[in-house]
Amino acid sequence: MDPLENLPHGMVNIHLLPRIYSMTHYRGSASKTVTSYDYTTKWMNENGYINDDVSYYFERYDEKTIIESDDERNEIKIFCPVKKK
Template sequence: MKVELIETTEITSYVGIRAHSTMTNLGSAVHSAFQQLTKRRDEINNVVDRKVTYGITPPNYKGNDGMLDFYCCYEVKSLTGLPHGMVHIHLLPRLYSVTHYKGPASRSSSAYDFTSKWLSDHGYTYDDVSYYFERYDEMTVIENDDESNQIAIYCPIKKK
């Protein structure tokens, strides 16, 4: 795995479907939301790249045994005509760690452990006031849990 730091400079916008569930049932809820998203993608205006989707999470996951949200989205150039039942999210400019994970989707949580250690070793910590997100493209093969699966994981961070 490889970690790099990037600083975004513009507000980015996303449109998609919200999955809402407990952690134990979140996988099923997210799978269903992504199926709905791809089925309804033509309803979304101004999509940046139809081959790229995002999984966006609020910073409430650590130690949360209650209800969680996960947003399955496309990035959009501008927000116009939000489709019925969909949500929109704007991410503000900030500093992110980007972990490039390659391996089975079922083991992608190891990328977060790797990132946590890397951040600690390099004088950073998570900045849990902003959304985390994962970028999925044609190299992402979650359904097959394949070794060639690739995901870019963006975590908001700050100096210790």
């Protein structure tokens, strides 16, 4: 039996091909997560990378993620597909 056959209602499966990703580990309130995207863009510009727009950004949430409130202990890992300029 294919485990993807039993995805909960509303969820989708996206198959990601191998790519190079930057990873930003963000700690802080959920309302300020956008600052991590600003940091990632700055890092890419300073290190000769651009967004590889044929793939998806994705965020990894785990037991340290506290989205419901503006708790400073919130943690999210953000993966951005990149390629050299």
